Amino acid sequence: MPEQMINTVQVQAAPGxxxxxxxHLQQIVDTLRQLPGCDTYMVDRCPEDDDxxxxxxxxxxxxxxxxxxNCPEVxxxxxxxxxRLASSIDFNSFPIV
Structure with a gap:
């Protein structure tokens, strides 16, 4: 059975x-959640850091x-x-255990 996976993207906003x-993130997510094999795709603001x-x-x-x-929408x-909307982006992925 294929292993289920999670990927995360941490994005730090540029000042202001x-x-x-x-x-923009919500627009990206709305497009990407339509991809085959995707169970959920969501965007959340960090409660400790509004940026x-x-x-x-x-x-x-x-x-x-x-x-x-590998799809161009990514x-x-x-x-x-x-x-210049973001100052840093960090991509991660890991299996669901």
């Missing part, structure tokens, strides 16, 4: 851009998650740096 960043956002996704398998990483996260 947190609300706009949140709107930090967490995007998380639950995948039916590692293969589905890897396919997701480039939207990198574009947040290019547009």
């Amino acid at each position: 851009c947190s609300d706009e960043l949140g709107r 930090r956002w967490t995007v998380s996704a639950h995948w039916q398998s590692e293969t589905a998650m890897q396919t997701h990483f 480039q939207g996260f990198i574009n947040l740096l290019d547009s």
